[in-house]
Amino acid sequence: MSRFLGEPMSEDTLFAFWKRAVVQGFANQMAQPVAPTRRGFTHAYRFTGDRNLEYREEFAGMTRWSGDELIVHDFEHPRWRLSVHGGFEPWLLDPDVSEKEMRSLKEATPLRLREALSTARTESLEAFLPRGPVEHRMDDLWVYRCDWNGGFDNFVGTETLGRNGMRIMTMDFIGGIIL
Numbered sequence: 001m002s003r004f005l006g007e008p009m010s011e012d013t014l015f016a017f018w019k020r021a022v023v024q025g026f027a028n029q030m031a032q033p034v035a036p037t038r039r040g041f042t043h044a045y046r047f048t049g050d051r052n053l054e055y056r057e058e059f060a061g062m063t064r065w066s067g068d069e070l071i072v073h074d075f076e077h078p079r080w081r082l083s084v085h086g087g088f089e090p091w092l093l094d095p096d097v098s099e100k101e102m103r104s105l106k107e108a109t110p111l112r113l114r115e116a117l118s119t120a121r122t123e124s125l126e127a128f129l130p131r132g133p134v135e136h137r138m139d140d141l142w143v144y145r146c147d148w149n150g151g152f153d154n155f156v157g158t159e160t161l162g163r164n165g166m167r168i169m170t171m172d173f174i175g176g177i178i179l
Contacts, residue, residue, distance in 0.1 A: 014080055015152050019125050021047040021055030027117035063088050078178045082130060086171035109168055113161055116144030128152040131159045153177045
């Protein structure tokens with residue numbers, strides 16, 4: 001059990017809040033973004049719940065990107081964080097790759113990532129999945145994979161998205177409870 005400003009709060013309470021909040025972020029295809037709080041960031045989502053907890057997601061970048069999912073208490077005290085960094089595979093950034101192919105993949109990748117994350121990030125989630133499912137196939141062309149070690153309190157992992165047997169993007173992530 002952790003103490004948050006003198007108020008006891010269990011890992012279970014934090015996890016229960018995360019399950020309700022995470023479905024309000026990028027993984028939710030109907031989620032409405034809000035203005036990022038950090039300069040240069042392009043995507044942001046927020047969810048405020050009970051016990052003065054707030055979930056924040058912010059991401060930046062176009063071909064290589066970085067982002068955070070953060071739970072704060074009383075709107076200023078970080079209590080849990082997931083940091084992710086990565087992006088398109090180097091072969092896609094090669095100037096010899098056709099602009100048409102690159103544009104098509106750049107437009108499809110966030111949609112496919114969102115689709116994969118939305119299959120795992122649900123309020124009925126019982127076991128912690130830091131990003132998406134272990135594997136998710138879409139349209140017989142796309143495949144999302146996520147591999148991690150640890151639990152809600154401390155974890156590290158990698159997610160990939162591929163199309164037609166070629167890896168399109170790789171993202172590494174790390175996170176856990178902040179005391």
